[in-house]
Amino acid sequence: MRPALPCDLLVTADVMLTQDDERRVVDDAAVAVTAGRIAALGSRGQLSGFIPAQTLHLGRALLMPGLINAHTHVAMTFFRGLADDLPLMQWLMQYIFPREKRLTADIVELGALLGCAEMIRTGTTAFLDMYLIEDAVTSAVDASGLRCVAGEGIFAFPSPAYGTAEEGLALVEAQTRRWQGHSRIRTAITPHTVFTTTPRILEDCRDLARKLGLPLHMHLAETPEETDTCLATHGKRPLAYCRELDLIGPDVTFAHVVDVTEEELDMLAANGVRVVHNPKSNMKLASGVAPVAGMVARGMLPGLGTDGAASNNSLNMFGEMSACALLHKVYSRDPTVLPARTVLDLATRGGAASMGWPELGRLITGGPADMLALDLCSPNFQPLHDLTSHLVYAASGYELRLSMVEGNILYHDGRWMTLDYPLLLSETRKLKQWVQDNAL
Numbered sequence: 001m002r003p004a005l006p007c008d009l010l011v012t013a014d015v016m017l018t019q020d021d022e023r024r025v026v027d028d029a030a031v032a033v034t035a036g037r038i039a040a041l042g043s044r045g046q047l048s049g050f051i052p053a054q055t056l057h058l059g060r061a062l063l064m065p066g067l068i069n070a071h072t073h074v075a076m077t078f079f080r081g082l083a084d085d086l087p088l089m090q091w092l093m094q095y096i097f098p099r100e101k102r103l104t105a106d107i108v109e110l111g112a113l114l115g116c117a118e119m120i121r122t123g124t125t126a127f128l129d130m131y132l133i134e135d136a137v138t139s140a141v142d143a144s145g146l147r148c149v150a151g152e153g154i155f156a157f158p159s160p161a162y163g164t165a166e167e168g169l170a171l172v173e174a175q176t177r178r179w180q181g182h183s184r185i186r187t188a189i190t191p192h193t194v195f196t197t198t199p200r201i202l203e204d205c206r207d208l209a210r211k212l213g214l215p216l217h218m219h220l221a222e223t224p225e226e227t228d229t230c231l232a233t234h235g236k237r238p239l240a241y242c243r244e245l246d247l248i249g250p251d252v253t254f255a256h257v258v259d260v261t262e263e264e265l266d267m268l269a270a271n272g273v274r275v276v277h278n279p280k281s282n283m284k285l286a287s288g289v290a291p292v293a294g295m296v297a298r299g300m301l302p303g304l305g306t307d308g309a310a311s312n313n314s315l316n317m318f319g320e321m322s323a324c325a326l327l328h329k330v331y332s333r334d335p336t337v338l339p340a341r342t343v344l345d346l347a348t349r350g351g352a353a354s355m356g357w358p359e360l361g362r363l364i365t366g367g368p369a370d371m372l373a374l375d376l377c378s379p380n381f382q383p384l385h386d387l388t389s390h391l392v393y394a395a396s397g398y399e400l401r402l403s404m405v406e407g408n409i410l411y412h413d414g415r416w417m418t419l420d421y422p423l424l425l426s427e428t429r430k431l432k433q434w435v436q437d438n439a440l
């Protein structure tokens with residue numbers, strides 16, 4: 001007989017999808033959690049030796065790892081629905097940038113709290129973020145209980161958080177010191193794009209990333225227009241320009257990567273560069289279709305991201321998975337392209353790799369206790385033929401019953417546990433007012 005083992009929490013449910021290396025699916029499942037990590041997982045019988053301080057029997061529910069939103073601007077909820085149906089450059093230059101100049105820490109924090117509430121509600125447990133006044137974002141993330149890699153957007157022009165880009169990078173160093181050692185919050189160096197920075201700024205970003213040992217994250221090759229601008233300004237396509245600046249490597253994560261050639265894909269794969277695919281944002285802004293099937297064929301596993309709520313318009317990773325699978329099938333006219341299993345991998349394991357946090361996106365012994373439980377009684381899951389299929393093609397995200405990060409429950413059966421959602425909902429009036437007051 002095995003000795004009894006104490007644990008903080010024992011969660012049980014009808015079935016568990018681990019997303020581990022073997023993609024094991026376990027019936028009558030149990031997960032033992034201690035100090036924010038998974039002490040053990042398996043069938044209920046296998047874990048019968050645990051003596052939990054607390055027990056959560058979920059019954060007809062599916063346990064799975066939390067989804068990872070690998071590229072977003074979580075605070076941008078205040079721009080949701082403000083300026084739809086426009087091309088990227090017009091949208092950015094006429095509607096977004098002029099208002100962003102006037103952002104305050106209070107507005108950014110409130111927008112980020114709202115974004116965190118939406119992500120918690122729809123099954124995201126970790127995300128890679130880039131925005132302005134990012135310290136206000138990380139404060140919101142800290143309060144929400146979510147996990148995040150956060151970066152202050154670096155531009156060649158003044159931001160509401162700093163004057164020059166040099167001052168911006170000094171701010172990044174201060175933010176990195178502030179969050180050093182935090183178990184859920186890390187920082188990244190995040191130059192905005194090749195067309196909103198200069199070669200000198202990108203070199204400074206690269207050097208600071210190396211000095212601090214941080215990942216570098218940037219939008220890249222989002223549209224053919226970006227390529228034309230880069231060719232006109234620097235004489236090179238965006239990826240060649242980045243290579244010239246020594247910005248190609250395994251600690252670099254590029255978002256979008258739509259306008260790329262086969263040779264450029266070879267170069268990205270050969271150098272272990274991480275990529276994030278944003279299908280809904282790319283579709284809504286008509287930016288084009290990222291060659292994700294070509295990336296996967298080369299052994300790359302991109303992450304999946306919603307981008308901001310102004311260009312999506314939601315932060316729901318279930319919606320993103322569905323959009324991803326459908327987009328690539330219709331684009332290639334091949335229904336076998338990007339099967340549900342691959343898409344679920346992108347939203348979990350691919351996102352973990354894109355964040356530079358590889359222990360996320362799977363449920364394994366010793367790994368972080370970041371997991372979800374979905375309601376298996378939901379009519380859109382019946383008759384439960386194939387869980388992976390249901391998650392990608394049938395789920396809305398609102399089947400979520402439980403969200404947990406680092407062993408802490410963030411949402412449970414209709415209630416946000418870390419956020420005062422009714423209060424937050426009433427505060428969002430301020431966001432609408434701010435957007436109206438700062439009309440052009």
Ligand SMILES: [Zn+2]
Pocket residue numbers: 071072073219255307308
């Ligand atoms: Zn973006």
